[in-house]
Amino acid sequence: MPHTQDISQAIFSQLNTQQGAAVAHVDGPALILAGAGSGKTRVLTARIMNLLQQGVAPWNILAVTFTNKAAGEMRQRIRSRLGPVASDIWIGTFHSIALRILRIECHHIGYESDFVIYDPADGLKVVTKVLKRLNISAQTMPAKKALGIISSLKNSGYRPDDLESASTLDTTVIAPVFREYQKLMLSFNAMDFDDLLLNLKEILYHSSDVLQKYQQKFRYIHVDEYQDTNQVQFEILHLLAGQHRNLFAVGDDDQSIYRFRGATIENILNFEQHYPNTAIFKLEQNYRSPQSILDCANSIISRNPRRHPKQLFSDLGPGEKIGLKVLPSADDEASFIVGEIQQLLSDGFAPSDIAVLYRTNAQSRLFEALLLRRGIPYRVVGSFEFWKRKEIQDVLAYVSLIANPRDIQAFERVVNYPLRGIGAASVEKIVSLAVDSGRPVLEAAALMAADLRGKARQSIENFLEFLASFQGGQDYLISDMIEEIVRKAGIDKDIRNREDEHQAQSRLENIGELISAATAFEKERPAEQITLSHFLEEINLGIETRQNTQEGVSLLTIHSAKGLEFPVVFLSGLENTLFPSPMSMGNQFAQEEERRLMYVAVTRCQEKLFLTRAQSRTMFGKTTFCGESMFLRDIPQELLHKL
């Protein structure tokens, strides 16, 4: 058993003066302005360990991050130093923490605790249904646009009843859609991503008992990437920290890149107004990159007008020049990068040392194809594409329906898939009965079947019986259950009938991968967490069950690269049609955010940075020509080395 002194020593010995001061801070609000690569995560982890050292109970500590990856990393670090105590600390993304509380408290707002989470694709279907029901044409209000408006309203903290006060927006069209959408979601016992936050705020705000319970529990609250909090997240934190005022916020205004999701950079800029007597700590020493990288980053970010001025410095020497390569086409860009990667690998770099960054997910395809062909291991970070595959969604809809008999979206998806003779007309009847009577859709189906005769009745009854045979998933291994669903419902047969052999094979392989994900889930989770709803939410919140630990070259968007670092970084697609995004044109705030995004990208690099652009790119089968990104003109020539 090491002495207290030794542990303290171990905590502080690896920190510089400013880091140490921040870590030693115990009571009262604190804001840590931490530049890129200045050891944010290290400070957060050390701070938590110091609290424990001071006698704070682990279950009184909350740590919130933005990505599951960041949460996992922090938990890992703390666990490796402290052992199992770490599991009593609540560490997670805003969404997963909210979910955890909502599972316990959601009855306050009329939800049942086995509610399911809808992703934006599900949400879009619900909005489409609402628009149809309200007789609003796609020209007046496209579903996608409606969903977008609803989402940003929710991110700003508005519910349908509050819309009169949202006077900046013309809400005459959207208000009834918004209202009906929320009503349907409640009747489906489903929440979308925004609801997780909004509903938590709602409960904390209206139930003082619940608020007090969690205020007392979370005596010490930590938030990473505070610059990316939105209004609702701000309010949740403000409520939770209301009693003890122990909010420890870490962030960097230069790295705020979630404006599109409602992040308000003002939250960090005005922190002291919200929390008087805040202790402020600045971390300006960069431990990640040499000077050339920092100079490059600074040449980009210094052109933004609204920011906390700060001076990053590094001990790591002058560094290499930044490679710049212009190529005729996107294919050439990919083969150039993969060629360089091969060279680096033979020079002794490991695949995991290397990352290829891009602005949009679609850009990953070319790299994937080429890396695969050359046999270089790679992983696509944070890609949700797999879960969106039709066959996966079909199987998951069965699972979801077994877990939650109110999930109308899932019901509609699979009631007649594979074809079993239950047509649109019957489905419509069942659904309206369910919605109007507030009954679970499966119950409504049973009632409706009783009124029918012949084949339709038989089909519905068989379908319900089939679902019931899984008994809500009890006594089933999830992986076994999926296998059984696929076989007994005839999904495998349907795939083989419908597709050519090659396609069918690959779809069945995808289902196989889903089954291995379930197996992995069952292996990793403690027994009490192996439930259908836990499994579904893990998939929906993007927690990585799929083999993501595998070594390889990382392919990722700049957004998902935030918080990560790599010895070698390729930043691709520096074109005026891609980055800064053309969507940001004409909007000063959006342009500033693109610039911060560029800053984040450059500062991921520890050693070698390559910038590339293509002069033409094929989109939707059409080739367009593209000029250079404005960011390239901002970098001083002497930092660049043309390849």
Place this chain on the structure above:
DNA sequence: TTTGTTAGGGTTTTT
């Protein structure tokens, strides 16, 4: 009710 054909639309970024 099911199957086949076709026109149109889709690419920011994440939980």
Place this chain on the structure above:
DNA sequence: CCCTAACAAA
């Protein structure tokens, strides 16, 4: 280019 939604025919 590729996938989906909408429509027509069986």
